[in-house]
Amino acid sequence: xxxxxxxxxxxxxxxxxxxxxxxxxxxxxxxxxxxxxxxxxxxxxxxxxxxxxxxxxxxxxxxxxxxxxxxxxxxxxxxxxxxxxxxxxxxxxxxxxxxxxxxxxxxxxxxxxxxxxxxxxxxxxxxxxxxxxxxxxxxxxxxxxxxxxxxxxxxxxxxxxxxxxxxxxxxxxxxxxxxxxxxxxxxxxxxxxxxxxxxxxxxxxxxxxxxxxxxxxxxxxxxxxxxxxxxxxxxxxxxxxxxxxxxxxxxxxxxxxxxxxxxxxxxxxxxxxxxxxxxxxxxxxxxxxxxxxxxxxxxxxxxxxxxxxxxxxxxxxxxxxxxxxxxxxxxxxxxxxxxxxxxxxxxxxxxxxxx
Amino acid sequence: xxxxxxxxxxxxxxxxxxxxxxxxxxxxxxxxxxxxxxxxxxxxxxxxxxxxxxxxxxxxxxxxxxxxxxxxxxxxxxxxxxxxxxxxxxxxxxxxxxxxxxxxxxxxxxxxxxxxxxxxxxxxxxxxxxxxxxxxxxxxxxxxxxxxxxxxxxxxxxxxxxxxxxxxxxxxxxxxxxxxxxxxxxxxxxxxxxxxxxxxxxxxxxxxxxxxxxxxxxxxxxxxxxxxxxxxxxxxxxxxxxxxxxx
Amino acid sequence: xxxxxxxxxxxxxxxxxxxxxxxxxxxxxxxxxxxxxxxxxxxxxxxxxxxxxxxxxxxxxxxxxxxxxxxxxxxxxxxxxxxxxxxxxxxxxxxxxxxxxxxxxxxxxxxxxxxxxxxxxxxxxxxxxxxxxxxxxxxxxxxxxxxxxxxxxxxxxxxxxxxxxxxxxxxxxxxxxxxxxxxxxxxxx
Numbered sequence: 001x002x003x004x005x006x007x008x009x010x011x012x013x014x015x016x017x018x019x020x021x022x023x024x025x026x027x028x029x030x031x032x033x034x035x036x037x038x039x040x041x042x043x044x045x046x047x048x049x050x051x052x053x054x055x056x057x058x059x060x061x062x063x064x065x066x067x068x069x070x071x072x073x074x075x076x077x078x079x080x081x082x083x084x085x086x087x088x089x090x091x092x093x094x095x096x097x098x099x100x101x102x103x104x105x106x107x108x109x110x111x112x113x114x115x116x117x118x119x120x121x122x123x124x125x126x127x128x129x130x131x132x133x134x135x136x137x138x139x140x141x142x143x144x145x146x147x148x149x150x151x152x153x154x155x156x157x158x159x160x161x162x163x164x165x166x167x168x169x170x171x172x173x174x175x176x177x178x179x180x181x182x183x184x185x186x187x188x189x190x191x192x193x194x195x196x197x198x199x200x201x202x203x204x205x206x207x208x209x210x211x212x213x214x215x216x217x218x219x220x221x222x223x224x225x226x227x228x229x230x231x232x233x234x235x236x237x238x239x240x241x242x243x244x245x246x247x248x249x250x251x252x253x254x255x256x257x258x259x260x261x262x263x264x265x266x267x268x269x270x271x272x273x274x275x276x277x278x279x280x281x282x283x284x285x286x287x288x289x290x291x292x293x294x295x296x297x298x299x300x301x302x303x304x305x306x307x308x309x310x311x312x313x314x315x316x317x318x319x320x321x322x323x324x325x326x327x328x329x330x331x332x333x334x335x336x337x338x339x340x341x342x343x344x345x346x347x348x349x350x351x352x353x354x355x
Numbered sequence: 356x357x358x359x360x361x362x363x364x365x366x367x368x369x370x371x372x373x374x375x376x377x378x379x380x381x382x383x384x385x386x387x388x389x390x391x392x393x394x395x396x397x398x399x400x401x402x403x404x405x406x407x408x409x410x411x412x413x414x415x416x417x418x419x420x421x422x423x424x425x426x427x428x429x430x431x432x433x434x435x436x437x438x439x440x441x442x443x444x445x446x447x448x449x450x451x452x453x454x455x456x457x458x459x460x461x462x463x464x465x466x467x468x469x470x471x472x473x474x475x476x477x478x479x480x481x482x483x484x485x486x487x488x489x490x491x492x493x494x495x496x497x498x499x500x501x502x503x504x505x506x507x508x509x510x511x512x513x514x515x516x517x518x519x520x521x522x523x524x525x526x527x528x529x530x531x532x533x534x535x536x537x538x539x540x541x542x543x544x545x546x547x548x549x550x551x552x553x554x555x556x557x558x559x560x561x562x563x564x565x566x567x568x569x570x571x572x573x574x575x576x577x578x579x580x581x582x583x584x585x586x587x588x589x590x591x592x593x594x595x596x597x598x599x600x601x602x
Numbered sequence: 603x604x605x606x607x608x609x610x611x612x613x614x615x616x617x618x619x620x621x622x623x624x625x626x627x628x629x630x631x632x633x634x635x636x637x638x639x640x641x642x643x644x645x646x647x648x649x650x651x652x653x654x655x656x657x658x659x660x661x662x663x664x665x666x667x668x669x670x671x672x673x674x675x676x677x678x679x680x681x682x683x684x685x686x687x688x689x690x691x692x693x694x695x696x697x698x699x700x701x702x703x704x705x706x707x708x709x710x711x712x713x714x715x716x717x718x719x720x721x722x723x724x725x726x727x728x729x730x731x732x733x734x735x736x737x738x739x740x741x742x743x744x745x746x747x748x749x750x751x752x753x754x755x756x757x758x759x760x761x762x763x764x765x766x767x768x769x770x771x772x773x774x775x776x777x778x779x780x781x782x783x784x785x786x787x788x789x790x791x
Contacts (some may be wrong), residue, residue, distance in 0.1 A: 005627045005636070005757065023437060031642060042578035049436055054462035061426040061459070068420050069400065069441075073433070091423050114643045115430025116560065176623065176638040178630045193693070197418040197434065197440050201397040206367070208412040210403075211606045264663030336666050 003178035008168060011147045011179045012102060013038035016074055018181060020150035021100070022048040024072040025062035026056055027081060030114040031170040032104035034074040035110075056081040060088030060101075067099040067210050070196040073152050076102035078170075079120050081113060083128065088190035089163060090129025093226070094211035096195075098157035101135075102150075105169040107307075107334045114333025116170030118256060121311035123168050125285040132223055134230045136237060137165040137284040139255045139285075143177035144281075160233055161192075167284060169307070171257040171336060233286060241280040244270065247297050248277030250346055252307040253316050255281045257336075262305050264339035269346055276346060284312070292319035302326045303346060305337065366389040369413045376569040376576025378408060378533040379475065383414050385539070386446070386473055389546045390417065393554070399442040400434050402427040404456070405492070406448035407482045408475065415446075415499040425456025428463035431470045442553060444471040449490040450480045453515050460519065464559045467524030471549040472561040474515065478587060489513040491558035492586055512590065516563045520596035526558035528596040531589060532565040534580040541593075548598075557599045565591055605659065606743070607667045611652035611685050612677025612698075617732035620758060621675065622653035624736060627754035628746030629657040632744055637665035650681055657745075673743070677701065677718070677734050698731060714742055716780055722773050725752075730773035737777025742786060 006014070013035045016024075024039040039050040053059035058092060059075045066073040073111055077085065080102045105125060107117035122128075124137045136156060140146040146168060155162045200206050213219035241259075244266055245251070254262040259280040269276040275298065279291045292302075304313040313328045320326050329345050331337045365387020373379045373449055390396050399417040405424035412419035422430045427445035435443040451472050452460050463470065479497055480486040487497035487504055492510045494503040504512075520528040527549060531542035545562045552560040565587050567579035574582055608625060619640055626638040638655040642660040654667035664776040668685070673694040678701045689695055691710040692757045700719035725734075740746060746754075751774065755767060 005623070005630050005638070023433075025433065051436060053434070054458055054465075057426065057464065058459055061423065061429035062436070064422075064431035065402075065420065065430035065435075066437040067433075068430075069437040071433075071436045071437045073437075083635070087423055088426070108487075130626070171639065174640055176626060176636075177638060177662070177665075197400045197420060198438070199398040199400060199418055203397075205679055206412075206416055207418045208421070209419075210412060212409060212421060224370075243653050260662070261664040267663075287658075307599075335662075338666075338669060339365040339664055 003180050006143060006179050007034055007176050008143045008146050009034035009104065009173040010038050012076070012150045012166065012168065013042070015150035015181065016100070016154070017042060017046050017048070017146035019154040020072045021074050021154060023052050023066045023071040024048070024050045024075065025059040025066065026074065026077065027053050027076045027219050029078045029081045031080045031106060031116070031173055032076050032102065034173070035102060035104070037099060037300045039139070039269060043185035056084040057088065057266055057324060060085040060092070063099050064088060064092055064095075064097060067097045068095070068197050070193060070198070074100040074102065076104065078104045079108050079117075079123070080105050082120060082123055089135065090127065090131055091128070091211055092132060093133035093135060094131065096161040096226075097209075098161050099170060100150075100153045100157055102166045102168060104173040105167065107332060113334040114170065115302050115331060116257065116336060117307045117334060118169055118258060119173075119308040119311070120167070121306065121308060121330060124165050125287070125315070126284040131211070133226065134285055135163050135165050136160070136233055136286075137167050138174065139167045139282055139284050141256055141259045141280065143172070143175065144177045144340070146172060147179050148183070156237065160229060161195075162229070162233070167256065169257050172276070172342075225304045228320065236285060238286040238288050240293060241282060241292055243278040243280065245277035245279065245296065247275050247298050248296055250274060250276040250298045250350065251295060251299050251302045252276060252278045252305060253281070253302060253312070254278065255284060255312065258307050259306050261339055262342060265342035265346070268343045270338060270349070272343070274347060274350060278325050281312070287315045287319065288340050289319040292316065295320075295323065299324055301349060303329055305342060307330045307336065308332050363387040363391050363394055364390070365416055366414050368414050371414055372410055373407065374570045375401070376479070376579055377407070377481075377569060378564070378566040380445045381539060382475055382564050382566065383411065384471065385431065385543045385546050386444070388543065389550055390442070390465050391526075392547070392592065393550055395550065397439070397440045399444070400438070402431045402434070402443070402445040404445060404447040404451040406451050406480075408446050408448060409447050409482070425451050425454070425461055426485065427451065428456065428459040428468070428470070428472065432463055432466070432468050433469060435470050437510065439469070440551060442471070444473060444550070446473045447475070448481070449474070449476045449478065449488050449515075453489040460515070461522060464519050464522040464525040464561070467558040469553055469556055469558055470560070471553050472559070473546065473549070474561055475565040475566045476515070476563055476591065477566040477571070478512070479568050479571040481568045481571050485568075492590055494581060495586070514591060516561065516596050519561055524559055525561070525597055527552045527560040528563075530563040530565065530591060530593050532593055534565065534583040536565065563591075565593075580599045606655070606657040606673060607671050608655040608657070608675065609652060609667045609671040609685055610655065610674045610675045610690060611650060611678070611681035614649065614651045615712045616651070616677045616679055617729065618651050618675070618677055619653050621732040621736055623758045624754050625739070625746060626657070626752055627757050628750035631750040631753055632746060634664070635659065635661050637662040639665040650684065652681065652685070665683045675739055676736065677731065679704065682706070694742060696735060696742065698735060700731070714738065714781070714785060716777070721780065725773045725776050726769050730769055733770050733773035734777035734780070737774040737779075738781050740774075741778045741781035742771070
């Protein structure tokens with residue numbers, strides 16, 4: 001099939017419909033508006049439903065109701081909107097509702113900016129809602145990968161009965177890149193439907209979807225079941241890409257749009273004789289610890305590059321476990337790092353200039 | 356021997372946790388009876404909200420979902436838009452519907468969501484221990500209004516039914532009371548109408564039930580019924596605020 | 603084929619976004635790797651609008667071209683003021699003389715100026731100035747090719763009226779032909 005030049009946001013929406021999305025609930029916020037606009041145009045044609053909510057809070061609760069009634073439902077938003085959804089996301093995790101939530105990140109804190117950032121790494125990996133829960137967070141770096149991960153996210157949500165985050169950003173959402181939609185069509189998974197609300201038809205006892213468990217023993221056992229599931233997800237779904245890592249002395253770690261910029265810098269550094277490589281987490285949670293446990297012998301230092309003030313670097317340090325120094329280079333507020341400044345920073349570091 | 360009364364199959368066998376004299380039990384029974392009489396028990400999905408009635412999912416003999424505080428109308432929207440042939444209702448108190456959930460209830464009405472809202476107004480937060488609600492009457496004592504509600508400081512109580520009746524998308528809005536058998540019979544009719552409105556695809560329907568909270572009010576059950584009649588009804592007049600002609 | 607980092611800038615409504623999309627789409631149809639990245643936000647509503655296009659043989663890393671542009675296609679004066687220094691030495695600045703009444707200050711870049719708005723008006727609609735610019739760019743750079751651009755028309759604009767297709771093609775040709783063989787040689791040198 002031929003390649004189509006598409007905006008990341010539109011590719012996400014198209015891929016979601018291909019992945020089986022039937023219901024979309026959302027509230028406008030820049031820079032993700034092409035997603036609800038695409039669904040408003042295209043989802044009814046595919047037999048689905050698009051509904052604009054009065055707030056992100058309402059949207060995530062509509063998502064909850066819709067998925068509880070058996071829909072393959074999703075919402076999308078951007079950073080401040082995700083903050084508003086956190087209560088609902090905690091609820092979705094507690095009640096184990098399969099659904100997909102897209103975050104096209106922008107700079108914060110507060111209203112921040114509408115320009116690209118990765119300052120929601122914490123929000124996407126540490127929750128933000130209350131309680132012990134984890135959300136599988138997929139982090140694409142290209143429009144093609146956005147489409148593939150989006151399409152697959154519904155199957156993952158069903159497989160584990162869990163909400164799934166698709167973590168994009170203003171750069172990845174707004175840029176156009178060629179995308180091919182039939183490259184990675186995965187088998188769709190129906191999932192176990194014995195929990196959804198259908199009405200009991202006088203054939204079974206009434207069914208309840210709930211999170212409140214006032215008996216400590218019951219809530220503890222529910223939590224342990226959830227933790228078991230998170231363990232399964234960690235073991236099976238952790239993903240990462242290695243780029244020019246074999247003989248790397250400088251190991252970059254970056255995700256999403258930053259990773260593509262870092263790749264440019266690595267190519268540049270290699271031309272200058274500096275052996276650089278990249279570990280790119282494709283899942284933010286579960287975080288890929290394994291490649292940091294098997295860093296090449298040639299490795300001298302790790303540089304974590306993010307479009308924020310240092311969030312993923314915490315996970316990198318935990319994964320490196322002190323085996324080598326971990327440095328952080330970040331730009332934030334909507335400023336996008338240039339490959340040249342990364343190369344400069346790396347070279348300075350190697351010659352002992354940078355801290 | 357003929358049976359002159361039996362418990363509705365709209366409720367489960369579970370004993371409720373509600374306080375003596377609380378009218379939640381009456382409201383539950385009326386909703387259960389209405390769903391049973393309309394033959395809807397097997398095709399209904401209920402939305403329980405945060406407040407004393409959070410546990411209503413243990414009592415209604417229908418599929419139920421627990422909702423975050425105030426969000427039941429949004430959850431109900433998601434359900435109804437996914438399975439429009441099911442009967443969907445929310446059961447919400449005045450803290451849930453009239454305080455934290457005002458946006459969700461107004462916009463569910465605004466969109467004309469074809470759902471039925473059972474709104475329990477007892478002028479206080481019951482579950483958390485008697486704090487002031489948006490519906491607490493001027494002068495009425497609450498744990499967070501120890502000297503009684505001061506209207507100049509906290510505002511005058513919200514009249515949700517009057518407000519929602521003004522929303523173009525609302526089809527049917529009625530306020531009834533549960534303090535006396537005569538009024539309970541009227542309440543039953545209103546609840547039935549709330550569900551038949553949904554069956555006729557009439558749009559948003561809400562029945563406000565003036566209710567008692569003897570524990571929160573610091574009264575015994577009989578005093579509570581009397582207090583409701585003497586104080587709540589004058590401020591919250593009973594009657595139909597909006598009705599579709601065809602229902 | 604060399605890699606290109608193109609910055610298209612003008613004010614909202616001049617079609618700089620479409621201009622960039624056409625270059626990216628045509629290059630994609632030619633089998634190249636491409637990205638297109640817009641400026642977005644309040645700027646969309648009237649102020650300076652610009653987009654970055656990268657054309658390469660390998661998957662593109664950074665899609666941002668606000669520095670180290672190999673070509674700047676600039677439609678109005680504020681955009682030239684803002685981006686003149688963004689072009690690499692030896693790069694190309696293609697400017698719309700109709701709306702830019704000053705000379706480019708730099709001497710280390712190739713400058714090509716044309717009365718794009720006036721020429722577009724002569725073709726039938728001053729709004730086709732972006733197509734005049736694209737035509738000139740194609741002549742100066744030798745890429746993208748006409749057939750890829752014409753195929754890109756329908757992909758970028760949708761299947762619009764034949765009137766607008768014909769206008770676009772006419773303006774494209776007019777811009778292309780306006781570039782003398784001499785200019786192409788000068789640029790190559």
